[in-house]
Amino acid sequence: MDPAGMSSAQRRAALVSVGRAEARLAGWKAHLINAEREQCGEKMVEQVLRNELQSSRREASRDVKTSTQLAELPTASAALETGLIPAGHARLIARAASDGPIDEALLTEAAQRQNYDQFTKTVRRNQQDMSEDDGQSILARQQENRTARTFLSRETGKFLMSGEYDPITGARIDTVLASKERELWNAEDPKKRRTPQQRMADALAELILEPEKGKAKGTALMVIAEYDVINQELVNARLADGTPIPTAELIRLACDADLLPGVFRAATQEMNLGRKRRTASDAQRAALVYRDEECIGCGASANRSFAHHVRFWRNGGPTDMPNLVLVCNKCHHNIHDDGWEVHHDSAENRFKVEPPPDPFPETGVDTYRPPQRNPVLLS
Numbered sequence: 001m002d003p004a005g006m007s008s009a010q011r012r013a014a015l016v017s018v019g020r021a022e023a024r025l026a027g028w029k030a031h032l033i034n035a036e037r038e039q040c041g042e043k044m045v046e047q048v049l050r051n052e053l054q055s056s057r058r059e060a061s062r063d064v065k066t067s068t069q070l071a072e073l074p075t076a077s078a079a080l081e082t083g084l085i086p087a088g089h090a091r092l093i094a095r096a097a098s099d100g101p102i103d104e105a106l107l108t109e110a111a112q113r114q115n116y117d118q119f120t121k122t123v124r125r126n127q128q129d130m131s132e133d134d135g136q137s138i139l140a141r142q143q144e145n146r147t148a149r150t151f152l153s154r155e156t157g158k159f160l161m162s163g164e165y166d167p168i169t170g171a172r173i174d175t176v177l178a179s180k181e182r183e184l185w186n187a188e189d190p191k192k193r194r195t196p197q198q199r200m201a202d203a204l205a206e207l208i209l210e211p212e213k214g215k216a217k218g219t220a221l222m223v224i225a226e227y228d229v230i231n232q233e234l235v236n237a238r239l240a241d242g243t244p245i246p247t248a249e250l251i252r253l254a255c256d257a258d259l260l261p262g263v264f265r266a267a268t269q270e271m272n273l274g275r276k277r278r279t280a281s282d283a284q285r286a287a288l289v290y291r292d293e294e295c296i297g298c299g300a301s302a303n304r305s306f307a308h309h310v311r312f313w314r315n316g317g318p319t320d321m322p323n324l325v326l327v328c329n330k331c332h333h334n335i336h337d338d339g340w341e342v343h344h345d346s347a348e349n350r351f352k353v354e355p356p357p358d359p360f361p362e363t364g365v366d367t368y369r370p371p372q373r374n375p376v377l378l379s
């Protein structure tokens with residue numbers, strides 16, 4: 001059927017079917033690869049994938065590895081084969097299972113309703129919960145496997161840098177980088193802004209080339225934990241983006257660095273500044289990072305997001321926690337200029353940014369026109 005002749009609802013339903021079919025095909029592919037591997041061996045089946053499916057060396061090796069891991073995971077495999085979970089989710093489960101113990105049933109269930117980004121977090125959280133040493137060995141392995149390289153690309157003639165770090169070192173690097181980006185942003189001519197990519201590239205170069213300029217302000221690492229009053233201990237320690245960290249590591253960090261204990265109580269005056277000030281306080285920002293973890297629109301890191309008034313300040317919105325959300329620059333733009341709206345999803349207890357209502361939901365009009373800019377919002 002010609003997609004242009006379908007209504008929007010029909011196209012969306014067809015997309016759902018395509019997604020299901022992709023998952024079932026991936027399940028079938030894993031089955032075939034496994035049977036072939038058992039008979040001919042790993043090397044041979046990789047060769048078959050490269051010859052017959054024109055896969056790259058990397059894809060072939062990844063497919064064989066995932067299939068091998070899925071063979072040990074009956075619940076996840078069955079869900080993949082019936083199209084209940086997407087192939088990417090199944091691959092995440094398989095990879096996690098090869099790293100250590102996981103709760104397969106719990107992850108398979110979560111994979112049916114969470115999007116990929118949410119699901120990566122659920123997997124990490126589950127690995128931490130299931131590990132016998134509170135994730136200490138996971139972190140140790142990540143530290144061990146650190147790697148970085150620089151090279152001149154033959155294809156583009158440009159210089160490339162890449163590095164892999166454990167999440168704590170990574171969060172430290174990112175905090176410094178993000179504050180350098182903010183410093184550059186503040187010094188820019190608002191009419192001639194760099195792109196975010198250019199800004200990050202410049203910040204990175206400046207940090208390496210001009211270390212004497214020093215770190216920008218606001219480079220404290222944010223670590224979050226809850227206090228279990230009954231057992232009198234810190235639990236659920238994590239980085240701002242929700243990455244779980246071992247409690248022992250939290251204590252080590254606390255001895256190492258300045259620690260800002262944040263005690264958030266929703267009803268306190270500090271959390272609700274009313275119309276007294278427009279910008280969020282440090283305490284409110286910390287509480288926002290705690291609640292939202294990241295940009296509520298696109299998942300950009302909290303380091304690159306800031307407080308936005310749901311009911312706009314100029315429309316009388318207060319600087320109170322229930323009226324503040326964490327958004328990145330781009331999503332902020334979508335809200336102010338293109339009519340995207342902040343909603344609270346009570347089922348998940350999260351704020352979300354959603355596109356303006358579809359003006360032609362059932363008419364099958366093939367071009368999507370954003371609604372007229374709202375003059376009230378622009379005033």
Ligand SMILES: [Zn+2]
Pocket residue numbers: 295296297298299300327328329330331332
């Ligand atoms: Zn965003």
